[in-house]
Amino acid sequence: MHGLLRSVWDEPRPPGAPRRVWRDWALVGLLTLAIVLEGILRTDLLWRPLSIVYPLVMLPTLLWRRTSPLACFAVPVVTTGLIQHLTGADPAEMHSMAYMVIMLYALSRWGSGREMALGLGLITAAVTTSTLTGQIATIPGQLAASDVIGAFTVVFAAFALGGVFRYRARARARELDQVKLLEREQLARDLHDTVAHHVSAMAIRAQAGIATAATHPDAAVDALRVIEAEASRTLAEMRAMVRVLRRDRAPGGGEMPELAPNPHIADLEQLAGRPKVGPAVEVLIDGDLDGVPPSVGAAVYRIAQESVTNARRHARHATRVEVRVSADDASVRLRVSDDGDSTATRPAPAHGYGLLGMIERADLLGGTCEAGPNPGRGWTVTAVLPRTPKHDVSPRTA
Structure with a gap:
C-alpha cells in the first residue's frame, strides 16, 4: 500500500500538455456571457454584485488550467473559502461557478501526483467546510444528506474522468511507442537488405578491378563505373530511410511520396x-x-x-x-x-x-x-x- 501511494505521489505530469488554443478563448467568452446573463436574470441572489464580479475575475484562470493546474484550481477555491469565512457572503452562489469542475478535471488530467493529491485534499476540505457551515444546502438552513452526497459525487466524478483520460492517453502513447519500435525494426531490416546488397556488389567489383587493373585497365574502369552506380543507389536509399525516420513532409505540408523502398x-x-x-x-x-x-x-x-x-x-x-x-x-x-x-x-x-x-x-x-x-x-x-x-x-x- 505504501508503495502504491509513493508511486502516485511521484507521478510526473503527462507530457505534451497543450497551451492556450482558440477553444479556450471561446470557452471563456461563453462562460462570461453565461455569468452576466445569470446575474441579471436571477432574482434570488443574496450578493448580486459580488456574485457577478467574483466569477468574472476568477474566470481567466481557465486559460492556464493545463500548464499550471494546481495553481489555477487552488486560487479560486482558497479565495472563495476566505471570503465565506471573513464576510459570511457566498461569492460562488451562481450556477455559472460550475466551471470549477473543469479545473478539477484539468488537475486530474494534467497535474503531477503531488498536485493531484494536494488538489484533492484541498477540495475535500473545502466541501467539508461548506457542509459544516451549510453553504452547500439546497434549502438555506436545511442541510440534507443528498446535498453532501451530491457535492462529493461531482468532485470525485470530475476527478475520476480526468484520471480516465490521463491513463487512456498514456496507454495510447505506449502503443505508439511500440509501433515506432516495430517500424524501426522493419526499417533496419530494409536498410540491411538494400544497402548491404549494393555494398556487397561494390566490394566484389572493387576486388575484380584490383585483380584486373594490371592486365586489363578497361575492365578496372568498368568496375569503377559499376561501383559509382551502386554507390549512387545506396546513397539514394539511405536518404530515403533517413527521411522516413524523420517523418519529413513535402513542401506545402503533404506526405512525402514513396520514401521507403x-x-x-x-x-x-x-x-x-x-x-x-x-x-x-x-x-x-x-x-x-x-x-x-x-x-x-x-x-x-x-x-x-x-x-x-x-x-x-x-x-x-x-x-x-x-x-x-x-x-x-x-x-x-x-x-x-x-x-x-x-x-x-x-x-x-x-x-x-x-x-x-x-x-x-x-x-x-x-x-x-x-x-x-x-x-x-x-x-x-x-x-x-x-x-x-x-x-x-x-x-x-x-
Missing part, C-alpha cells in the same frame, strides 16, 4: 544477369501472382536479394544461381539455389542479420524460410509465404 516480385528480374565476376543469376517466375499483397511481394524480393548476395559472397566455384518463384491459391514459394561447393563453410542463420532477417520476415508473415546445403552440390534457400499474410509489415503500413 517497397519492391515486388516483378522486380526480381533486376537480379538476373551474368556479371563479369561471380555466378550468373537466372530468374524464373510462374503461377498466378496477381493479387499478391505488397508485404508478401516485398518479402519474396528481399529474401531472394539476400540469398543472391550470399551466394555471390560465399558460394565457392559457383557458376549459376537460380531464383524460382511459383504460386498457387494458398501460398507463394521461393527457391534460390546455386551450384557452388556445398562442403565450403557458410554462415549459419544465427550469425549475421541477413539470414536472420530472412527467417524473421517469413515468420512475421506466417510463413517459413530454411537454408542449407543440397544433397549433391550447392546451397538452397527455400521460403513459403501465405498469400494472405498474418501481419502486414510492408514499409508503407508499418
Whole structure:
C-alpha cells in the first residue's frame, strides 16, 4: 500500500500538455456571457454584485488550467473559502461557478501526483467546510444528506474522468511507442537488405578491378563505373530511410511520396544477369501472382536479394544461381539455389542479420524460410509465404 501511494505521489505530469488554443478563448467568452446573463436574470441572489464580479475575475484562470493546474484550481477555491469565512457572503452562489469542475478535471488530467493529491485534499476540505457551515444546502438552513452526497459525487466524478483520460492517453502513447519500435525494426531490416546488397556488389567489383587493373585497365574502369552506380543507389536509399525516420513532409505540408523502398516480385528480374565476376543469376517466375499483397511481394524480393548476395559472397566455384518463384491459391514459394561447393563453410542463420532477417520476415508473415546445403552440390534457400499474410509489415503500413 505504501508503495502504491509513493508511486502516485511521484507521478510526473503527462507530457505534451497543450497551451492556450482558440477553444479556450471561446470557452471563456461563453462562460462570461453565461455569468452576466445569470446575474441579471436571477432574482434570488443574496450578493448580486459580488456574485457577478467574483466569477468574472476568477474566470481567466481557465486559460492556464493545463500548464499550471494546481495553481489555477487552488486560487479560486482558497479565495472563495476566505471570503465565506471573513464576510459570511457566498461569492460562488451562481450556477455559472460550475466551471470549477473543469479545473478539477484539468488537475486530474494534467497535474503531477503531488498536485493531484494536494488538489484533492484541498477540495475535500473545502466541501467539508461548506457542509459544516451549510453553504452547500439546497434549502438555506436545511442541510440534507443528498446535498453532501451530491457535492462529493461531482468532485470525485470530475476527478475520476480526468484520471480516465490521463491513463487512456498514456496507454495510447505506449502503443505508439511500440509501433515506432516495430517500424524501426522493419526499417533496419530494409536498410540491411538494400544497402548491404549494393555494398556487397561494390566490394566484389572493387576486388575484380584490383585483380584486373594490371592486365586489363578497361575492365578496372568498368568496375569503377559499376561501383559509382551502386554507390549512387545506396546513397539514394539511405536518404530515403533517413527521411522516413524523420517523418519529413513535402513542401506545402503533404506526405512525402514513396520514401521507403517497397519492391515486388516483378522486380526480381533486376537480379538476373551474368556479371563479369561471380555466378550468373537466372530468374524464373510462374503461377498466378496477381493479387499478391505488397508485404508478401516485398518479402519474396528481399529474401531472394539476400540469398543472391550470399551466394555471390560465399558460394565457392559457383557458376549459376537460380531464383524460382511459383504460386498457387494458398501460398507463394521461393527457391534460390546455386551450384557452388556445398562442403565450403557458410554462415549459419544465427550469425549475421541477413539470414536472420530472412527467417524473421517469413515468420512475421506466417510463413517459413530454411537454408542449407543440397544433397549433391550447392546451397538452397527455400521460403513459403501465405498469400494472405498474418501481419502486414510492408514499409508503407508499418
